[in-house]
Amino acid sequence: MIAPLSIPISALEHWAYCPRQCALIHVEQAWEEDGNTARGRVAHERVDAGSATTRAGVREVRSLPLFHDDLGLHGIADLVEFGDGWIQPVEYKIGAVDGSRAASVQLAAQALCIESMFSIRVNTAALYSVSQSRRVPVEIDDGLRQAVATITAEVRACLEQLSLPTAPDDARCKRCSLNAMCMPSVTARTKALRNAEFALFDVA
Ligand code: SF4
Known part of the structure; x- marks a missing residue:
């Protein structure tokens, strides 16, 4: 196979x-570096620079390589905490982390890799906001587990087909470091124009 x-x-x-x-x-x-991505990269490099430590009985391992053969995933966790009978990944982000579904999906994927690698159930993880010096717990629930499986399949199909999805041209674009390269308003208008042309052609 x-x-x-x-x-x-x-x-x-x-x-x-x-x-x-x-x-x-x-x-x-x-890839387009902007202020946010640069600050995020520096924050990650600071985490990556650390070695394994033990604090209050919890072993902290930084930059731990992760993989999941069945799902076909790989990556590196910023920080993984090993406690007495539990393990959890911690992902560092430069900005606010409340309610970030994208970051939660990333954490859930890390959690599933840890489950596969260490044969342990991972129920919780955490996001750490560097700018706020604050941790936010994330429950690795069934919804996030399903999202990891679904999104992994969607990403794999995209990478295998080398496809480029249409720009949504919405609020996300204002905070996106790729905005100048992506030109979301232009590409979205082009798609809309093409659809209108096809509709005209069909009617004719
Ligand atoms: S600018 Fe908008 S459409 Fe383009 S990549 Fe960023 S979020 Fe997506």
Whole structure:
């Protein structure tokens, strides 16, 4: 049996935020650094620079490689905490982390990899906001588990077909570092124009 294309866990976060962003990064290899991504990269490098430590009986391992053979996922966890009978991943983000579904999907994918690698159930994880110096717990519930499976399949199909989804051209675009490269308003208008032309052609 041919192994499925292994998907970077980060691609799931990008897809959950915007499928076009995921394709631009992982198909077109596009990346545009802005203030937020630069601050995020520095924050990650600070986490990555640390070694394994033990604090209050919890072993903290930084930059732990993760994989899940059945799902076909791989990545690196910023931080994984090993307690007495429990393990949880912690993902560092530069900005506010409340209610970020994309980041929660990324964490859930890390949790599923840990479950597969260490034969343990992972019920909780955490997002850490560097700018707010605050941790937010994330429950790895059935909804997030299903989202990981669904999004992994969608990303794999996109990468295998080398497709580029249409720009949603909505509020997400204002905060997207790829805005200048993506030109969402232009591409969305082009798609709408093409659809109108096809509709005209069909009627004629
Ligand atoms: S600018 Fe908008 S459509 Fe383009 S990648 Fe970013 S979020 Fe997606």
